Amino acid sequence: MKWIRKEKTANISYEEQIKSAAELIEKSEVLLIGAGAGVSTAAGLTYSGKRFTDNFSEFIEKYGAMSMTDMYTAGFYPFPTQEAKWGYWSKHSIINQFLPPAMPLYKQLYNLFKEKDYFVLTTNVDHQFQKAGFDNNRIFATQGDYGLIQCEKGCHPKTYDAENLFYQMNQARTDCLIPSYMVPKCPVCGGNMTMHLRCDQYFVEDENWHKAAKNYGNFLNNMRDKKGVLLELGVGFNTPAIIRFPFENMVHENSNLSLIRLNLKEAVVPESLGNRAIGIDADIAKAVSDLCAEFRNH
Numbered sequence: 001m002k003w004i005r006k007e008k009t010a011n012i013s014y015e016e017q018i019k020s021a022a023e024l025i026e027k028s029e030v031l032l033i034g035a036g037a038g039v040s041t042a043a044g045l046t047y048s049g050k051r052f053t054d055n056f057s058e059f060i061e062k063y064g065a066m067s068m069t070d071m072y073t074a075g076f077y078p079f080p081t082q083e084a085k086w087g088y089w090s091k092h093s094i095i096n097q098f099l100p101p102a103m104p105l106y107k108q109l110y111n112l113f114k115e116k117d118y119f120v121l122t123t124n125v126d127h128q129f130q131k132a133g134f135d136n137n138r139i140f141a142t143q144g145d146y147g148l149i150q151c152e153k154g155c156h157p158k159t160y161d162a163e164n165l166f167y168q169m170n171q172a173r174t175d176c177l178i179p180s181y182m183v184p185k186c187p188v189c190g191g192n193m194t195m196h197l198r199c200d201q202y203f204v205e206d207e208n209w210h211k212a213a214k215n216y217g218n219f220l221n222n223m224r225d226k227k228g229v230l231l232e233l234g235v236g237f238n239t240p241a242i243i244r245f246p247f248e249n250m251v252h253e254n255s256n257l258s259l260i261r262l263n264l265k266e267a268v269v270p271e272s273l274g275n276r277a278i279g280i281d282a283d284i285a286k287a288v289s290d291l292c293a294e295f296r297n298h
């Protein structure tokens with residue numbers, strides 16, 4: 001880091017922050033959205049509580065409530081067999097990707113920004129941006145996709161659509177296990193398959209991933225001489241190197257850019273960015289609603 005990471009907390013009121021954020025967005029020519037897990041949580045796709053216990057009771061019963069506390073930790077459970085692994089993951093994908101419609105929060109975001117020259121960089125893997133109407137050519141989901149599977153060893157750079165397979169597994173599951181004949185095998189090396197989620201060095205960056213990376217690069221080049229806003233939504237400190245820190249760097253290095261950070265509890269922004277950064281510490285759903293209202297008033 002070239003500058004001292006000194007962070008400031010809000011010294012203006014929430015209402016003033018929303019007003020300033022709306023003004024910045026209105027005056028911007030380009031808008032880069034960076035979205036983390038916090039947006040989907042705020043949208044209602046929570047990984048714990050009732051949504052977990054209602055949908056995963058059989059897994060909680062089988063593996064124990066100590067191991068199965070929520071969908072995040074359940075994903076790290078060391079399932080002893082492929083039948084057990086796919087028994088869990090097929091259900092997880094259906095619940096988090098295939099079943100939910102576009103959530104109202106994502107639709108609000110789309111309506112706010114659809115007329116803008118925008119791009120979405122996200123660590124989310126649940127397709128909510130696409131469902132809400134955001135253009136797939138303007139989305140880079142760096143960490144994978146709940147609907148795709150790949151070779152566990154990444155032996156070839158290809159991913160496979162697993163929606164039908166997951167629904168079949170979901171139908172056939174007994175005692176949390178899928179039948180052995182449904183266990184997918186890599187068509188190239190014959191080894192195991194796994195979810196297309198970045199969790200180790202075998203994550204496959206396929207043709208679509210590279211295409212999206214290129215689109216993102218082009219957007220950044222194009223943004224250089226324009227008045228731009230970087231709108232960061234629900235990005236915490238889990239993977240700050242993908243969105244949070246690069247966004248701060250970009251704004252620091254380019255005086256045409258401003259940063260709006262929406263986050264519950266982790267909304268601090270570097271002091272060195274002065275009034276080009278607004279950190280709004282609030283529930284994202286509420287803040288986005290208030291932003292919408294602010295736009296309607298103009």
Ligand SMILES: [Zn+2]
Pocket residue numbers: 151152153154155156186187188189190191
């Ligand atoms: Zn393979």
